[in-house]
Amino acid sequence: MNIMPGPVGIIINPNSGTDARRLTSNAQFMDSIQKLRIIKSVIMGLISTGINDIAVMPDYLGIAYNLIRDLKIEGVDLSIIDIDPEGDFNDTKNSIKIFRKENSPLIILLGGDGTIRAAAEESIDIPYLPLSTGTNNTIPYLVEGTVAGLAAGYFINYNIKEGLCNLNKIDIYINKEFKSIALVDVSTTNYKYKGTGIIDLSMIIDSVVIYGKPTSIGLASIGGLIYDMGCNSSKFVYINFNGNKYKIKAIASPGVVKNIDINYYKIVDVGNKILMEKSFFIEADGERLYPVDYEDEVISYVNPNGPKILDINKIMEFISKNQLFKESL
Template sequence: MISRTQNHLSKINRSVGIIVNPNSGKDIRRLVSNAFVVPQQYKSNELLKLYEGLLNEGISKVFIMPDFSDVSRRARENYANKIETVILKTNRLDEESTTIESAKKMDSLGLECVIIFGGDGTSRLVSSHLSNTPILAISTGTNNLFPENIDGTIAGIAVGKFANFDKKEAFLIKTKKLDIFFNEQYVDSALVDIVVTDIPYVGARAIWSMDSISEIFINKIKPTGIGFSSIGFKLLKNLERDESIYVKISENKNNSQTEFFSPIAPGKIEKIFVDNWKLFKKNEIIKIQTKKGTLALDGERRLEFSNKNNPSVKINYNGPTCLNIKEILSN
């Protein structure tokens, strides 16, 4: 019988990165819907389980983003003699810049993978600052479509197995994203959806009502999805890998072409009034019709715009490179 220690020695020691968003599962949506608050204890437990999975597959070193709550402390202490944990040094803590700085440092280290605990927004932010490093995003919020809903133990096993594969390309998936342009100049991207609102300022960032929404670009749908992307699933049950959906919300509810109910937030179902919608593919540029407002990327208002910006959206097939969990665990 081979012991775990012997099993570790038989494998090449590889390193991975971990980014845990300390603020995920805590935004204003908890006040305006029935979304639950995700405590740090939950994230700490997931890290403990992740470490166990990593250890079982021979991973002996991890690099992790720092945070005020020190969410990795229990995992570090419990596995101190088995897995070396390097806490990165950043200029600030618990800010967007912390995530960006950590992602850039991890990318420069040549790690096998970066594991992300957060939501769609965290996945978007981290992946936008990684050039060559694949990711495994794990959901620690609500109504997320991009991250995986998997246990930390399984995530650790999958990442460890992937790190020890010789031909890794066969176990990766290249995803697409939606690029935003102002006056034909690239500005930002979204992984799941872009929601156009007539709210003139970013403010609290979150959006929770259809009243202010005029247009939606949807890049990813799931039958079990909650959020504005669920509107896309109501219109089209299957979205091909090279396609995205554009939806124009009716200004006049009495004159809409299509009406249906959709779960736009946990415990919040609203009637949706659609003027028209269409599929768009490669090289097709969709101009935003709304004259002034904000663009919400993956659930958060991020960009303010006016007609002077001439905003437009286009599919980019060079999105984040993700671990194919099913393929990895099947080998």
């Protein structure tokens, strides 16, 4: 029995692009109006390909409600799902549960690396299209919204398998107990308190980096300079900062370049476990997440079975190569 696909899911993180790094760097402030403009463009791209069933996560700032108010298009079912927004990552997770139940073919995420991590914590079964509205975004695309919507619609309509890429993930274990996942990096740090939750690279003791390019920002830029890691990467990088054998120039955040000391690094095959250094706080994907005692055992397992995300470039190349943009008269 064929199951009819449900609505394309949309999650807009109201908190992305607003943290304290606006006080310590040149990171832009991503307000609700900008996010509303981006998602309107995404939806217009989707609609142009014939997608007419779209559901949106509500948020405490009312971005979703303003979207519904502004976009009233005949023949398009644009709705808000039924959850009570709390203003944290539980909103994303609860929305994923609903989208899974409704058999959504794709979920579009407006946020940063933390947003797609929260989604992947709940499900790796649904393809994601992450769009950047955060700060040091490594995985989400910085792309014009209409292009993203067009690629998403083509992906659904033509079932473009070539347009999917597989992310690795890090399974985090503390004293052999599974805690959570990361999609970019896991680090031990010298922080003793959560504080603002953001990370100064000079406070990191050691890191496992699984996604990063030489053009990335933050810890991913260091890992990406050592080894270029993207979707389907068979390798990851372990970096130990507890020494000064090497010095590397890294973009810590927009407009902030720092010289970072490195003790040593190694390139490792995906599928391996790393025993992390002793520390006080565990960082994942740019945020302080878990306090630990100095004697706790922290293991990062780099798992190849992570979530799948759309590759916008490959989708549009497929459309071009197969001349699917043309309509016969």
